Amino acid sequence: MKRTGLFIILTILVIILSPIIFMALFSVSENRFIVFPVQEYSIKWYISVINNPVVLNSLGYTIIIGLIVSGLSVCLGFMSAYWLNNAKGINKQLFLALFTIPAIVPFILYGLGFLEFARNLGIARSGFAVVIAHTVTFSPLATVYLFHQISRLNEDIEFSARELGAPNYRVIIEIVGGQIAKNIFVCAIVIFALSWDEYIISWFVSGFQKTYAVQVRNMLESTFSPEVFALGSLIGFFILLLVSIAFGFSRKELTLR
Numbered sequence: 001m002k003r004t005g006l007f008i009i010l011t012i013l014v015i016i017l018s019p020i021i022f023m024a025l026f027s028v029s030e031n032r033f034i035v036f037p038v039q040e041y042s043i044k045w046y047i048s049v050i051n052n053p054v055v056l057n058s059l060g061y062t063i064i065i066g067l068i069v070s071g072l073s074v075c076l077g078f079m080s081a082y083w084l085n086n087a088k089g090i091n092k093q094l095f096l097a098l099f100t101i102p103a104i105v106p107f108i109l110y111g112l113g114f115l116e117f118a119r120n121l122g123i124a125r126s127g128f129a130v131v132i133a134h135t136v137t138f139s140p141l142a143t144v145y146l147f148h149q150i151s152r153l154n155e156d157i158e159f160s161a162r163e164l165g166a167p168n169y170r171v172i173i174e175i176v177g178g179q180i181a182k183n184i185f186v187c188a189i190v191i192f193a194l195s196w197d198e199y200i201i202s203w204f205v206s207g208f209q210k211t212y213a214v215q216v217r218n219m220l221e222s223t224f225s226p227e228v229f230a231l232g233s234l235i236g237f238f239i240l241l242l243v244s245i246a247f248g249f250s251r252k253e254l255t256l257r
Contacts, residue, residue, distance in 0.1 A: 020236045027229035045230040055231060058215035062196055065127055065211060069134040070192040074184055076135070077142025082172060084143070085150045096147065099140040110137060111204035118205060129205040134195045141194075142187050149183040150176060189246040193239050 030040035049055055084095055102110070114133040115125075123129050153176065161175045162168075177184065199213035206214055212235065219228050 020233070020240075023229050023236065024233040027226060027233045029226060032226060045226045046234070048225075049227050049230045049234070052227065055215065055227070058210050058212045061127065061209055062212040065130055065134070066192045066195040068131050069138065069195040070188045072131070072135045073139040073142045073191045074146075074188045076139040077146050077187065078177065078184065080139075080143040081145075081147035081150050082176060084147055096144055099144045102137045102140050107137075107198070107200040111201040114201060115204045125205055125207040127206070127209060129207075130202050130211065133201045133205050134198060137198075137201065138191045138194055142191060145187050146180065146183065149180045153179055186246045189242050193242050193246075196235075197239065 027045055028041045028043060030042040030044070080099075084092055110133070114129070114136075118125070118129050118132075123132070157179070158171055158175050161171045166175070197213060199211075199217060202211045203214050203217065210218065216228060216231065219225065
């Protein structure tokens with residue numbers, strides 16, 4: 001039975017990771033065209049990506065947007081989760097269900113909605129619009145996650161801090177936030193990864209400066225180059241590293257509890 005379960009897990013992992021593996025394989029091919037099996041190996045496409053200023057600018061631009069979106073989403077999510085946890089006389093499960101809507105509604109509808117929303121408010125298609133759109137999309141997910149973490153805390157610790165005269169902001173930041181600091185960090189990593197990979201909404205609301213995902217799409221629409229495989233391999237392993245770090249912190253937190 002254990003061997004069967006292990007075989008199923010390994011099969012699922014191979015299916016999930018096979019696109020990244022093949023992309024990494026083609027990224028070191030000398031040939032400009034996709035040929036399998038690979039005849040000659042080279043890292044020239046990686047060198048080409050590193051020397052491509054357009055790609056580097058889009059990567060730097062995406063990192064900045066991801067960090068801003070991650071910070072804003074976690075802050076808004078933490079405040080919303082804290083309020084929801086302490087709110088009285090409301091249906092909390094209904095609110096949590098409403099907060100999960102961004103994960104259900106197709107992003108193409110979100111993209112169209114944000115485009116019209118920004119146009120009516122006079123917000124130009126730009127990085128600022130991308131930050132707003134991504135924050136609105138991902139902060140509810142942070143709220144749901146952090147709510148479940150806050151709801152498991154010992155309320156007596158917060159009550160004792162207030163009784164000892166600690167101001168409200170210190171109780172919220174240092175007592176509540178301090179106890180779930182690792183969870184907040186995990187949430188920030190996950191939202192950064194989600195913002196980094198998000199393409200559809202970014203395509204609708206971004207301006208002349210393109211995020212990494214939109215830039216890759218533009219590269220695919222033009223003359224195909226194995227640079228896409230090299231870039232995709234680098235980013236794929238980068239996102240895999242982020243997810244591994246988040247999983248590691250989550251596992252430690254569960255072990256401590």
